[in-house]
Every structure is written in C-alpha cells, then in structure tokens.
Amino acid sequence: QVQRALLELTVSLETLQEVKGHMLEAMAKGLSQQTHAQATVHMLPTYVCSTPDGTEKGDVLVVELGHSHVRTLWVTLPGDGNQTLQLKDQLFELPEDIMQGKGEALFDFIAQCLCQFLDGAGLGDPQQRLPLGFVFPFSCRQTRLEQASEAARGHRRGVLRWRGAGADGRAVPPQGELLAWSKGFRCSDVEGHDVVQLLQAAINKQQRYHVNVVALMNNTVGTMMSCSMEGMPCEVGLVIDAGTNSCFMAEGCHVEMAEETSGRMCVNTEWGCFGDDGALSNVLTSYDQSVDQESHEPGHKRFEKLIGGLYLGEIVRHVLAKLAAEGALFSGAAAPALGTKDVLKTQQVLEIIDDETGLAAARSALQALGLAPSEQDCCHVQQLCRAVVTRAAGLCAAGLAAILSHMCQSRELERLKANVAVDGTVYRGHARFGEILQRITKLLAPECTVTLVPSVDGGGRGAAVVTAVALRLAAQRRELDQLLAPLRLSLADLQRVQALMRREMDLGLNQETNAQSSIRMLPTYVRNTPDGTGEGRDEGTGWRGCCSPAHTPCCLPAERGVFLALDLGGTNFRVLVVHVEQDGVHMASEIYAIPLAIMQGTGEALFDHIIDCITDFQQKQGLTGQVLPLGFTFSFPCQQLGLDKAVLLSWTKGFSASGCVGRDVVQMLREAAQRKQHSGLDVVAVVNDTVGTMMSCGYDDPSCEIGLIVGTGTNTCYMEEMKNVGTAEGDEGRMCINMEWGAFGDNGCLDDIFTDFDRMVDEKTINPGKQRWVRVAARRRSRVRGAGCAQRRLPAGRFEKLISGMYLGEIVRYILLALVERRILFRGKPSPKLQTRDIFQTKFLSTIEIDGLALRQVRGVLHELELDASFEDSVLVREVCQAVSLRAAQLCAAGLAAVAEKMRESRGLAQLAVTVGVDGTLYKMHPRFSQHLQRTLRDLAPKCFVTFLQSEDGSGKGAALVAAVHCRVAQAQGPQ
Ligand code: ADP
Ligand code: MG
Secondary structure (H helix, E strand, O other), X not given: OHHHHHHHHOOOHHHHHHHHHHHHHHHHHHHOXXXXXXXXXXXXXXXXXXXXXXXXXXXXXXXXXXXXXXXEEEEEEEOOOOOOOEEEEEEEEOOHHHHHOEHHHHHHHHXXXXXXXXXXXXXXXXXXXXXXXXXXXXXXXXXXXXXXXXXXXXXXXXXXXXXXXXXXXXXXXXXXXXXXXXXXXXXXXXXXXXXXXXXXXXXXXXXXXXEEEXXXXXXHHHHHHHOEEOOEEOOEEEEEOOOEXXXXXXXXXXXXXXXXXXXXXXXXXXXXXXXXXXXXXXXXXXXXXXXXXXXXXXXXXOXXXXXXXXXXXXXXXXXXXXXXXXXXXXXXXXXXXXXXXXXXXXXXXXXXXXXOOHXXXXXXXXXXXXXXXXXXXXXXXXXXXXXXXXXXXXXXXXXXXXXXXXXXXXOOOOOEEEEEEEEOHHHHHOHHHHHHHHHHHHHHOOOEEEEEEEOOOHHHHHHHHHHHHHHHHHHHHHHHHHHHHHHOOOHHHHHHHHHHHHHHHHHHXXXXXXXXXXXXXEEEEEEEOOOOOOOOOOOOOOOOOOOOOOOHHXXXXXXXXXXXXXXXXXXXXXXXXXXXXXXXXXXXXXXXXXXXXXXXXXXXXXXXXXXXXHHHHHHHOXXXXXXXXXXXXXXXXXXXXXXXXXXXXXXXXXXXXXXXXXXXXXXXXXXXXXXXXXXXXXXXXXXXXXXXXXXXXXXXXXXXXXXXXXXXXXXXXXXXXXXXXXXXXXXXXXXXXXXXXXXXXXXXXXXOOOOHHHHHHHHHOOOOOOOOOOOOOOOOOOOOOHHHHOOOOOOOOHHHHHHOHHHHHHHHHHHHHHHHXXXXXXXXXXXXXXXXXXXXXXXXXXXXXXXXXXXXXXXXXXXXXXXXXXXXXXXXXXXXXXXXXXXXXXXXXXXXXXXXXXXXXXXXXXXXXXXXXXXXXXXXXXXXXXXXXXXXXXXXXXXXXXXXXXXXXXXXXXXXXXXXXXXXXXXXXXXX
C-alpha cells in the first residue's frame, strides 16, 4: 500500500515533459491579447524593463507588505558595480483587524509605519524627496513603471505625436490595480483600485515626508533583481515559499498586454493558477483533491497546491491519514491526529527528508502527533515525504523549463545561458529541493544552461534594486528625451518649414529674386502640353513632354525602339540599353567604376573614360556600330539650356574634374566621342535623376507630376505652370522644374531647425561653408541677372543633410557619442570605435528600425560595428535612429507639401490628386520612412491626395524614355 502511494506520487519524466508543454501553452495564452482573459497563467506585465547594471546609486525607501507584518527599509546603493548595499530596516506587526478592515486604514497604517521608521532612524530629511518601492505581493494589473517617451510610444503605435505632447520629463508614477486579495487579506475598497495611488495618498496625508512611490512590485521581481552571478544578472526569478510564483525577462514584443514592443520586460507569470483548467489532471492524486477541498479556494491554484509550502505538509498528512486508515502504518493503530488540518508543517516534511537526521525528525514529528511509529513507519514516512518533495521540485522544474525554453525560442537562440534567482522557505528548507530542481530542469530544457542563484531578501534589497533601476531608467529617459527634443519637430515647426520652402520656391522661379533663394528651381525644358492631343511641342527644343496625365497613354506606346542611357551622379556610373516595346520596357545595364583619379582629374579624362565605357558596353551587348539615340542622366546641378544642353553649375558627390563647371556636359561628351573616334553617338537628351524618375513613373501612372529622390542625396522636380516660371521663356503649358532642394536652407532660413548634431555633421563634410553654386556666365538673359553672377558663399546642402542617406547615419553617430559622454550608453564606458567617421551607415538605421526585430539582432548589428551594446543600449540606439529617420521623413514631407500645395493653387483646384515618382535606396529600404512621409504629408497638405509610386530604376530608364519621346516627335516633324 505504501508502494502504491509512492507510485501515485511519482511523476515520470515523460509526464513532466507534458506538464512543461502545457505550461508553454498556458504562457502563450497569457501573453496574447486575445486569449489573455481566459488564461490560467496570467503573465502580467510588470513594466520592469531593465535588470541592474551596477550603476544604480543612491538612497531608496522600500515598504514591504507581508503576511502579517509591514517592513520598512532604507537602502543605500553604492553604484560601484558590486551589490554590497547598506540597509536599515524595521518590522511592524500588522494587526489582524487591519488585514480584514477598511482599505484606507491599511494604507494609513503603512504610511504611519513609514513615518515612524524615518523618525526613529533619524534618516528622513523632510525637505528631501525620497523614492519608494512598494512590495505588494498580490496579483495586480500594472500599467507602467517608468515613463516611456511619448514620442517613442507614438512611433511604435504608428501615431505621430508632435513635440510638447505630454512629455514634461517627469517620471510618471506606476499604477497597479489589485485584482484580488489572497493570503488572508480582505480589506474593503481596494480590489479594483490602484494601490500605488492609495499608498501615495496615505503618505501625503501624513504631511511629514516627501515620499514618491516610484515602483510597485511583487517579491518575485525583487528576487530576480536582488542577485547576479559572475556579473551576469538573473533573468528569471523563482519563489517557492508558502505559495509559488515566477517571473522572467520576456521580449517586449511578445508581451501583448503592454504596449511596449522594444526591449524586454519582466513578466510576472502568476503560475500558481496553472492547472485550474484541468491541465494537471494526470498529475493530481486523491490526496491533492483532498487538500484542495479543504483549502480556502477549492479548484484554484492547483499548481501552487502541489508545490507551495502551505500545502506540502498537508499532502503528506493526507497520504499518512489514508495509509493509517488502511492499516498500512502504525501497526494498524488509528491516527486521529492526522485528521486535523495543518498539524504537519512543510518545515517538518523538509526535515524528514534529510539523509542523516531525517528518521529522527520523522519519529519526533509523529510522536508529537501522539503516534507510536516503528522504525519501518519512520522509513515509510520519510519515503513518502521525499516523494512529495521530489514531485514538487519536479513540477517546479517543468515550469522553469517552460520559461527557459520560451526565452530561448523567443530570443531565437540555439542555446540559452541563464541565471535563475531562487528564494522561498521550501527552496531554502532543504538542499534536496534545489538539487532536484536543477537536475530535472536540465533534463527538460537541455538547450539551456541554468545556474540557480540563491537570493537573499528579494522583498527587501531586491525591491530596493528594482526601485533604483526604475530611478536610473527614469533619469536616462529624461536625458534621452532632452537630447532628442531638438530633433522632435512639432506640427507648427513643419508648417513653418513648408512655408519657407514655398517662399524659396517663389523666389527661385522669379527672374529678379532667383539669386535670393537657396533653391535653384532650374527649368529642365521637359515640357508638358495642356491640350491632350499630342500636338503640343516646345518650339525651342522640339521636345514634347510625355508626363502629363492627358498625354502619357496616347504618346508613350508610340515610342518604340532601342536606346542607350547613361547614369552618372548616383552611387554607381552605369551604361544601359533600353528596349521600349509594346509590352513594356526591357533593359540591360553594366556598372562601371570611375576611379578617384578620374573623378578628380581633368574633364577630358572623365569624358574619355565615359566613352570608353560606352564602347565596352556596346561590344558586350553586340551593339557595336549601331547609332542609337542616347539619354544622359546627369545628376549634378545644371543650368539646362535645352533638352540636350546642360551647363554644369557645380560638382557634388566627390566629383571635381577640372574644366567642366560652366560648360555644357553634352558638348563635352560629344567632344570626347570625337577624340575617341566614336562616331555612333547621338545624344538627344540630358536629364537629372529626379526628372528621369518622374518620367519613368509617368510611363506607368499618367498623373505622375512630381519626381523625388531620397538616396545618397535628396532632390525633387515637379511640373510647374510656365506662367510662373520667370526664368524660362514662354507662358503656355508647363515645364518640369528641377528644384535642387538639397540646398534649401543654405541661406540660413533653416538654422533654428539645425541641431548641434547637424552642425557637427555639417562641419565634417567635404563641403561645409563652401559655395555650392557657381554662377554661370553662359546663361540666358544673363544681363538681367547680372547680380546673380556673384558666387554665394554658403553652407552646402542644408536640407539634404537633414534628410538623405549620406548623413542620417552620421547624425545618429553624433547623438550616440553624446549619449556615451553623458554616460547613458554603454554604461558610461568610452567607445573609441564610435569615434570613427561614417562607421554608422544609414543602412543600419533601416535594419535597426525593422518592426518587431528582436533586440538580439539589433545588438548583433551593433556588435558588428564592434560596439559592445547591452540590450538596454540597443533600445536606446533604436530610439535615436527612430528620431533621426522620423525627422528626415517629416522634413521631406514639409518640402513635398509646399510643392503639392503650390501645384494645387496655381491650377486653381480645390483638391489636387497627384502622383510622386520616387527613387532612392533610403526611401525604398527604410522600414518607416515612406509611411512617415506620407502621413505627415497628409497632415500638412490635407487638400492634396498624393500617391507615391516607386520608380524602378528611374535614373536609368527615365533618360531613355525622354530620348524615346524626343525621337518620336523629331520623326513626326521630319528632318529639321
Ligand atoms: P544614389 O542616390 O547614389 O543614386 P541610391 O538611391 O542607391 O543611390 O542611394 C544610396 C544611398 O542609400 C547610400 O548612400 C546609403 O546612404 C543609402 N542606403 C543604402 N542602403 C540603405 C538601406 N538599406 N536603408 C537606408 N538607406 C540605405
Ligand atoms: Mg540614383
């Protein structure tokens, strides 16, 4: 019979595996927003998002509400990395009537204890603000522990928040709504209320000390935070006390009940209720059913009732009672004492299982119950006690293994190394418990290497650490918000930028005021005709644009043939062959390197090199000897004098070939062809990449009348009414204007948007403070523009430096340097690697900002850069990236809003529907840029319905399409 009982209490490894599986399911249920309400394992967010890093420093108060006492502590953290903290504490007996009385009386009592403690210890300076952590070991629904930046939250939810919205920099107090009392407490008017607020109000009522409740936690969290092992924090807390519970650091994105998606958050599993839905049915014995029936809440906390200290003694008692009744123990004598609840304590069970003193302990425990045990009875009782404890430890291990496997999986690790902080009377009661726990966990979660770290005083010193971590994070948060505040633009800021852009556009289009504008507003001679018949054409160039909504469908299909295209001025120099056919556009291309010596050598050498590349390309494509029309995408600022005539205004992007500025680039190309005796070149059009992008998108979408580039640089073109273009002759129809908007702000009009970080980036670039524009004498109506011939000596490409791929990474790097300097990042350790210019490329922003990207991967990116980032560092870096890219997208939107609104106005429309053709790797690859751009644009230009169309190789295809349209028109006209 004893053997049978022992067998019943034995849980096989297989069954434990199943329990682990059920626990994993229950955890997943608790984490999910949808199933949370039905979950037995509640997985409550604690808003503890960081483990201690050793820099926590200062004095904190703790109040711990225990089963029968209130404990107050004053803890001083040294902040030097080791955990030797100083601690003073006091225990106050909690009268029974208070536990059952009014809620207000309970919190008044706690507040009085606190004041008495501070008075007595002579610690509290009534003038000083004291932070307090509240250990409240009941099930609470928490909402936040420390303030997350409003802007960052908005970013995560996909809502744009404007500067000033609720971010006053003060830490917001935590909130915790008591779900249900337990452990003998039954105070009225507390369930469903925020216990932090109740405590804070009670403390304030005393009018004695300035105490702020900054953290709320249960003792499991305190346990996890109270210890570390070999410098590695514990990421799991496990308590096996009267009851049992656990917590662990979960990936923020998995904690759906909290609106945090980045970083980690400690989740309080509340696993005591595991099995309340029947998941433990193949473990539960008749003894467990009896224990459950006699408990306060039958049917509840089934897992806890198999493990917790309140119950182990009871289980053993029921086993013994049954065996005694069957006559299997005590020589068949009756054992009436075993019928009384709680006569056998768990502490005694833990003493009985001891190898050396256990038998004696069994004897005295039984004798104390008025029994006369034989030697064999004692042996049997010891075996039974061991079975109950072994089972408890095994089940606990199954739960722990579930947590560890979950962590390992959700962090996408093959192996997890974790320190588990353990506390509680059952765990500490006998070494055997920990040994079994360790051994079974290892078997059930073989992919995890676990170290159990005995924790001391989780409710006290652990709570102090939690509180100090909360303070550290709040301080960091304040500093980060402060640092990023200048980058966070309000709606009003952006409206101002929009208005400025509009002003500069108007100035730039006007012949008289063009020189005052920071943007050039260059006519491109890409024309649009208004009549939709395909008849209109520009007399000056013989060119008829194909980009008006009315024209594209009727004119494009006619453009057939094979064309060559050159793309110079992007990241790569390319030669392309483009087949325009009925079924679409097909192309092949080749990238050619332009050696630095050629980029910065003579103009002749540069254009000779280009001809060599064309020759090579023609050979490779079998096009040698054919004369093909060529479109030239030349993405440098040019004064366009005709479709095939463009005078270079200045080099950018690292080019500085001599003798080119002020000359027609098509002419230079033709001269090189002559020098190289290449006779098959027919350059028919030269366009900027923005124009090429607009044209190539216009092929697919007739309403594409804006071209936008957000790649290495940024620029925009759009169709302007000729009557508004004072810098080109004619008043009829439209012309595409190449804004060269990268230079917006070079006249100082954006200076208040510029931050210190932007200035640092500006100062370190090739062209700070240098003139970007060289006025060209060879310009139409130069007599009128005499004044404009003077060179402008202004900082270059201000707008571009806030937006484009060449700079965003650098801005981030400077902000990170500032964070390191303020000891917020990398725990204040200097990071020489971060001093390296351009180490932080813009493509890293794209990777880091990917939605739901595991922090491990963010950290991986940073580690690749040899930046030794912790998880918290990764969260901060991500936030910096978000702020920088958000601002870039918003500013870009402000510019576009000015463009779209101007188009709408000059067409006299109440509403404008327009498509923007976009190219550029930053726009295309960044996970949020386009979304932010579009949303901001809607806010800034509500009367414009703007669609974005990504161009597929606009800078290559676009030039060929311009050439194609030109050829068709020229053919129709016949030889000129
Ligand atoms: P270009 O503008 O020179 O014609 P691209 O449009 O390809 O060429 O843009 C290249 C620039 O895009 C690079 O200089 C870099 O700053 C940026 N970039 C490259 N990869 C990414 C990425 N994954 N995410 C964001 N930006 C990127
Ligand atoms: Mg490009």
